[in-house]
Structure formats: structure tokens, C-alpha cells
Amino acid sequence: MACEINTNGIRRIGRPYPDWWLVQAMIEKNISLLISDDAHYATDIGSHFTDVEAKLSQMGCKNRFCFNK
Numbered sequence: 001m002a003c004e005i006n007t008n009g010i011r012r013i014g015r016p017y018p019d020w021w022l023v024q025a026m027i028e029k030n031i032s033l034l035i036s037d038d039a040h041y042a043t044d045i046g047s048h049f050t051d052v053e054a055k056l057s058q059m060g061c062k063n064r065f066c067f068n069k
Contacts, residue, residue, distance in 0.1 A: 002065035003031050005056075007048040008038035016052060024059055032065035 003026055009017040016023070026033060035052050039045045056064075 001031060002034055004034055004036045005052055006036050006038050007052055008044075010048045010051070011044065016048075020055070020059075023056075023061075027056075027059055027061045027063075030063050032063045033061060034065040 003018075005023060006017040009015055009019075023033070033056065035049055037044055037047050037049070039047070
């Protein structure tokens, strides 16, 4: 099972959906995580990905979900 970290929350309320405390709980349960932007405008595509990548690394996330190309 994989769970999405949606960066649209950062644009709207300053934190992702779900909030960081729940992301930490998922990391502790070794749940695969992926980042999504939920972009509705071209200017929002990929927004905050770098920040979330850095935070996940800081939190010790090692289980990432990636779609095959």
C-alpha cells in the first residue's frame, strides 16, 4: 500500500495533507510514500516537492513509491 503526501495543503494552509505527525506515523509503519501536487494550474505542478523531499529525508523516510516509466 502507498500513501500520498499532497503538497496542495502547503499552498493552502502551510502543511501537507496529511499533516507531518501522520506522515511520521506512516514512516514508522514502513508505509510507501509518494508526493503529489494536486495541481489545478500549470504553475503549481511540482510545487513544494523539493521541500517535502528534504523533510522526508530528515524524518528518515526510506520507503518511497515510484511509478514505472
